[in-house]
Amino acid sequence: MGDIVLQxxxxxxxxxxxxxxxxxxTLIFGxxxxxxxxxxxxxxxxxxxxxTFTNLLSFERVTLSETETTAWGSPLEIxxxxxxxxxxxxxLWLIDYSVLVSILVAIPIMFIIxxxxxxGLIKHFYSRPHAEQILVTFGLAIVLQEIVRTFYGANSIxxxxxxxxxxxxxxxxVLGFEPGMVPYPTWRFVYFFFAVVVIGGVFAFLQFTTxxxxxxxxxxxxxxxxxxxxxxxxxxxxxxxxxxxVAGLAGVMYTPILSPNYQLGMDFLVLxxxxxVVGGMGSLPGAVAAGFLLGILQSFASMNEVxxxxxxxxxxxxxxxxxxxxxxxxxxxxxxxxxxxD
Amino acid sequence: xxxxxxxxxxxxxxxxxxxxxxxxxxxPLGAGYPALMQFFAIFGILxxxxxxxxxxxxxxxxGHAAFLGVGSYSAVWMFKLLSMNVIPALILSILxxxxxxxxxxxxxxxRSGIYFSILTLAFAxxxxxxxxxxxxxxxxxETGLQLALDDPRILDSARTSGQLPTxxxxxxxxxxxxxxxxxxxxxxxxxxxxxxxxxxxxxFWIAMRIFRSPFGLMLKAVKTNQNRLNYTGVNTRPYTxxxxxxxxxxxxxxxxxxxxxxxxxxxxxxxxxxxxxIVLMTILGGAGTLLGPIIGATVIKFAEAKLSKFNEGVVHGxxxxxxxxxxDVLTWVVAKFVGDGWHLTLGLVFMLVxxxxxxxxxxxxxxxxxxxxxxxxxxxxxxxxxxxxxGKTTAAE
Numbered sequence: 105m106g107d108i109v110l111q112x113x114x115x116x117x118x119x120x121x122x123x124x125x126x127x128x129x130t131l132i133f134g135x136x137x138x139x140x141x142x143x144x145x146x147x148x149x150x151x152x153x154x155x156t157f158t159n160l161l162s163f164e165r166v167t168l169s170e171t172e173t174t175a176w177g178s179p180l181e182i183x184x185x186x187x188x189x190x191x192x193x194x195x196l197w198l199i200d201y202s203v204l205v206s207i208l209v210a211i212p213i214m215f216i217i218x219x220x221x222x223x224g225l226i227k228h229f230y231s232r233p234h235a236e237q238i239l240v241t242f243g244l245a246i247v248l249q250e251i252v253r254t255f256y257g258a259n260s261i262x263x264x265x266x267x268x269x270x271x272x273x274x275x276x277x278v279l280g281f282e283p284g285m286v287p288y289p290t291w292r293f294v295y296f297f298f299a300v301v302v303i304g305g306v307f308a309f310l311q312f313t314t315x316x317x318x319x320x321x322x323x324x325x326x327x328x329x330x331x332x333x334x335x336x337x338x339x340x341x342x343x344x345x346x347x348x349x350v351a352g353l354a355g356v357m358y359t360p361i362l363s364p365n366y367q368l369g370m371d372f373l374v375l376x377x378x379x380x381v382v383g384g385m386g387s388l389p390g391a392v393a394a395g396f397l398l399g400i401l402q403s404f405a406s407m408n409e410v411x412x413x414x415x416x417x418x419x420x421x422x423x424x425x426x427x428x429x430x431x432x433x434x435x436x437x438x439x440x441x442x443x444x445x446d
Numbered sequence: 447x448x449x450x451x452x453x454x455x456x457x458x459x460x461x462x463x464x465x466x467x468x469x470x471x472x473x474p475l476g477a478g479y480p481a482l483m484q485f486f487a488i489f490g491i492l493x494x495x496x497x498x499x500x501x502x503x504x505x506x507x508x509g510h511a512a513f514l515g516v517g518s519y520s521a522v523w524m525f526k527l528l529s530m531n532v533i534p535a536l537i538l539s540i541l542x543x544x545x546x547x548x549x550x551x552x553x554x555x556x557r558s559g560i561y562f563s564i565l566t567l568a569f570a571x572x573x574x575x576x577x578x579x580x581x582x583x584x585x586x587x588e589t590g591l592q593l594a595l596d597d598p599r600i601l602d603s604a605r606t607s608g609q610l611p612t613x614x615x616x617x618x619x620x621x622x623x624x625x626x627x628x629x630x631x632x633x634x635x636x637x638x639x640x641x642x643x644x645x646x647x648x649x650f651w652i653a654m655r656i657f658r659s660p661f662g663l664m665l666k667a668v669k670t671n672q673n674r675l676n677y678t679g680v681n682t683r684p685y686t687x688x689x690x691x692x693x694x695x696x697x698x699x700x701x702x703x704x705x706x707x708x709x710x711x712x713x714x715x716x717x718x719x720x721x722x723x724i725v726l727m728t729i730l731g732g733a734g735t736l737l738g739p740i741i742g743a744t745v746i747k748f749a750e751a752k753l754s755k756f757n758e759g760v761v762h763g764x765x766x767x768x769x770x771x772x773x774d775v776l777t778w779v780v781a782k783f784v785g786d787g788w789h790l791t792l793g794l795v796f797m798l799v800x801x802x803x804x805x806x807x808x809x810x811x812x813x814x815x816x817x818x819x820x821x822x823x824x825x826x827x828x829x830x831x832x833x834x835x836x837g838k839t840t841a842a843e
Contacts, residue, residue, distance in 0.1 A: 139560055228801065234560055235506045239729055240800040242722060246793030254782045254790070374571060374718060381564050416580030423568040423575075430557055430565055 110288070111403045117292040117361060119399020120299030121147075124354035125376035126383060126391035127303060128347035134323045134386045135340045138226055139234050141241035144373025145248040146214065146348045150355025151364035152252055153213055155261050157206040161199050165189060201266045203360060210356045211349055218348025222341050245369065253366040260363035265291040291360050298357050302350060303392055309346075310388075319343055323386075378426040384439025394437055398422050454654055457736070461650055465643045473631045477748055480623055480636035481707070485747045487642035488703045491649045493727045493739030495696020498653055499689050500725070501734035502662060504669035508563045509550070509570025510724045513543040513694040515577065515716035517701025519584070522591045522711045529601035530611045532620065532641075536702045543698020544691055551690035555683060558672065570721055577713035590712030613706045615641060620706055638707050645703065646740075649696060654736055656692070665689050669734075697724075726796055732806030741807055746792070753788035757781070 125147055132140045162185050169180040187195030198205060225244065229237045264270065272287045310316035322329045322336040329336045355364070362368070379398055383390030404410060406418035417424075429436060452460075464471075468486065472478040496510055517539035524535035554565040577585040585591055593610050602611070613620045620638040627633070656662045664685050667675055675682050705711055714720070723746070731742025758781045765773040765780075783791045803810050 225797075225801075232804075235504070236800055236804060238506065238560070238563065239725065240797055242725075243793050243797035243800060246789055247797065250787055250790035250793060254787050258786075370719065374567060377564055378568060381561065385560070416576055419575035419579045420572045423572045426568045427553065427565060430561055431553065434557060434561070 107407070111407060112400055113288050113292070115400030115403035116296045116396065117399070118402060119396035120296050121354050121358055121372065121395075122376055122379045122399055123392045123395025124299055124302060125351050125372055126379040126395045127306060127388060128351040128354075129376055129380050130383070130386060130388050130391040131306075131343055131347040131350075133380070134388070135319065135343045136222075136226065136230065138229065139237050139241070140226070141238050141373065142221070142245040142248060143241075143347075143351055144369030144371070144376065145245040146218070146351040146369070147355040147358075147372050148249060148252065148364065148366065148369030149217065150210055150214055150352030151359050151368060152256060152355075153210045153352065154203055154206040154263060154356045154359045155256065155364060157209050158199075158202040158263060161185075161187060161202050161205075163187075203263060203265060203356065207353060207356055210352050214349040214352030215345040217352075218345035219341055221348065222344040226344070245373070249366045249369060256366065258365065260365040262363040263359035265294075265360035269294055295357050295361065299354070302353060306346070306350065307388070315339065315342075375422060378422055380436075382426055382429045382436055384436030387436070387438040390436055390438030398425065401425060454658065458647075458651060458654065461737075462647055465647060466640075468643070469633050469635055469639065470628060470631075473628075473633050475748075475752075477751060478632070478634055480621070480634060480639055482747065482751050483634075483636065483639040484642050484703075484707045485751075486744045487639060487646045488700050488707070489727060489743035489747055490646050490740040491642075491703070492697055492700035492724055493731065493743040494646075494649050494653045495693045495700070496724050496728050497733060497735075497739040498656060498665075498696065499693035500728060501739070502657070502665035502669060503686050503689050505555070505558065505686060505690070506563050506725070507554075507566040507690075507693075508718060508721050508725070509566035509568075509573075510693070510697050511716050511718070511720035512550070512570035512573040513547055513697035514701040514704070514720070514724075515573065515711065515713065516546050517543045517698035518705045518711035518715055519577075519591055519701075520698070521702040521705035522593070522709055523584075525593060525599075525613060525705070525709050526591075526597040527600065529599060530613050531601070532613050532615050532702075532706045535613070535706060536699065539698045539702030539705070540695050541698075543701065544695040547691045547694025547698075548687075551687050551694070555686050555690060567718055567721070570716060571718055574713055574716040574718070577716060585711075585713060588713070590710050592710045613709055642703050642707070645699065649699070650736070650740070657736060661685065661688070726792070728806075730796060730799055730806055732808030735806070735808045738806050738808040745807070749792065750788065753784045753791060754786070756784035758785075760784075 125143060128146070129140060129143050132138055132143070164183045165186045167182050167184070169182050172180040174180050185195060185199055187198055189195070191198070221244070225240065226237075229240060269290045271290055273290045273293060274287060310320055318329065318334055318336070319339050322334075322339065326336055355368070358364075375398075376395075379395045380391055382398065383392070383394030402418065402421055405421040411418060433439075465487070468483055469478055472483060472486075477483070492510075492514060496507070499510075500506055520539040520542040521532075521535040524538045528534055550566065550569045554562055554569065557565060578587055595610065599611075615637075618637055620641065622637040624635045625632055626635055656665075664680075664682075668682050668686060672682055701711075701715070704715075727742040727746050728739045729742070730745060731740065732738025758777060761781045761784060762773065762777045765776045768776065781787075799806060805812075
C-alpha cells in the first residue's frame, strides 16, 4: 500500500509540470487556434529567469581582511554576498528563498515575453495553415534555446531549494501509515501544491471574472463576441501572456527538481503535446487531468515490479498511451467535437 | 528547372551534370571533402523522400528520423553478419525501413493534421527510447552499433585480416579517394560520393516519375482537399499509405548509405530534433517542388559544416580593418551566430523563410525570376498597348 502511495506521489510532481505546460498550450490553442511548438521554450525561459535571478542575488563582494591572513601571509579574502552586507539576515533569507522570490520577478517577465511573442510573430500566423504555425514556432523554439545556450552554456545549472524545504517529509504519517514508509521530498510536495494553486487560479479566473467569461465566450464563438463590440483580440493576447506566465512559473519552480539546461524545454514540449492530445485538444480540464494521469502512469511504469514483466515500458508508456488513446478515442479523453478535425 | 519551360528530360540531364560536377564546384568553397559531399547526396535523398510525403500529401511527419536510424542499424547488422558488400546492406535497410513505415503509417494515417504529426512523433520517440534501453542487444545502446573483428561476416570471413574491414562495392572501397589537380584546385573524387550520387539521381528520377504520375496527382488531390475526395467515393488511405512507405524507404536508403560511408549507427539519429532537421531541409528548399528539398539539404549541410567551424578568432579577422572597439563589438555579436551557435542562425533563417517565403528558396528564385521576366514583359505590353492605341486612332480616322 505504501508503495502505491509513493508511486502516486512520485508521479504528481512530473504530472504537475505536464499539467501546467499542457494547460498553457491548451489556453493558446483554445483561444487563438495556434499550435505553439515554442511552449516548451517558455518553460525553459522561466527556469532561466530563476537562474539569472539567483545569480544576481548571490552577487558577492570581496573585501580583504585587516586582521586575518592566509597561510601565505597575504590578507584573507572575505567573500560576502552584497545582500547580506546591506540587509543582514534578511539578505541571507532572500538568497535562501531565491527560487520562491523569483516567482515575483518571473511573472512580469514571462508575461511580457508572451505578449511580445504573440504581437510580434504569432499574430501573423492566425490565418495560415497549422503546419506553418508548427514550423514557425518550432523555429522560434530553436532560436530561444540557442540564445539561452550562448549565455549560459550547455551544462545544467543546479539550483537549490530553500533550506527549510530541502529535506524529506514523512507523508505516510499524514495518511495514517507507519512512520518512514512513504518518504517524500518536501520540495516536490511544494511543487504539487503550487501547481494546484496556479491551475485553480486560472480556472477561477476564467470562471468567475467578467474578463474570463468574455474569453470563454470568445473560445466558443470568436466572431459573435467580436460583433458584440468587444475587442477579443486584445483579450486573447492577454491570454497568451497568461499561458506564457503559467509555463514560465512551472519552469521556475521545477529548477530544484531538475537542473535546467537549454534543452529542458524540448524534452518537456513533446511530452506536453502528447498530454494535450490525450486530454483532448482544446479542453482545459482534459489537459490537467491527462497531465496528472500520465505523470502517475509513468511513475508506476518505472517500478521494478512492472519493468520485470514488460521491460522498457517506463521509457515508452506515455507514447504508447497516446497512440492507444488517439486511435480509440480520437478526440482525447475530454475533447470537444469539431476541434482540429479537418 | 523553375518553371514549366524546361522539360523533365532536360532537368534530369542538367541534374546529373551538376551532381557529377559537385566535387569540382564545391572545391573552391572549401566543401570539396568526401564526408561533406556524401552528406549532400545522402540528405538529398532523405529530403526527396520526405517531400514525397509532405510536399505531395501535406501530411507533416515529425518522426522521419526513425526510419533513418532503422536503416542505419539494418545496414550495420548486414555488415556484421553477412558481408561488407554494401548491396545486401542497402537492400536490407530499405526493406526494414519499409516494413517499419508500413506499420507506423498504417496506424498514424488513421488521423490527419496535427494528430498525425503527434502520432509519428510518438512512434519515433518510442523507437529512440527503446533503442537506448531495452533493445540494447540489437542497438548497443549509447555506444552505438559498431563493427568488431570477431563478427561472423559469413561471406567474407576468409578475407578478414587483423584490421576492421571497410564497406565496399565488390571490392571497391567506399573511402577510396583520388585527388585530381584541376587548374590548381585540389578536386577530391571519392567513390563513396559517386556511389551515393548515383542513388540520388535514381531517387530524383523516381520522385519525378511519381510527381508526374496519376498516383502523384492523387496525392496532390489529398493535399488540396481530402474531404472532397472522400465524398466522391475515393478511399485515400491506400494512396497516403503508399506515399508514407515510399518516403520511409527513401529514409531507410539514406540511413543505409550513412552506414556505408561510416559503418556505425547510433540512436541519436532517431531523436525528434533529427526529424525536425529533415523538415527544416525540405521547407527551406521548398516543399512540394522537385529540386527544393535537395537544395535545402545541401544548403543546411553546407552551412552546418562551414558556420560551425568559425570561431571568435576567425570572426575577428573579418573585422580587422575596423577600429578596435567597433571590431570587438561586431565580433562579439557575430560570434554568437557561428561556431557552436550556428543553430541560432539556422533557426532565424528558418523562421524568416516560413514567414516570408513559405515556398522556400525555390519560390524565392521563382519570384526573382518572375520579377526579372515581368520587367521584360512590361516593355512588350507597353509596346502592345501603344499599338492598340495606334490602331484605335487609325480606326477613328
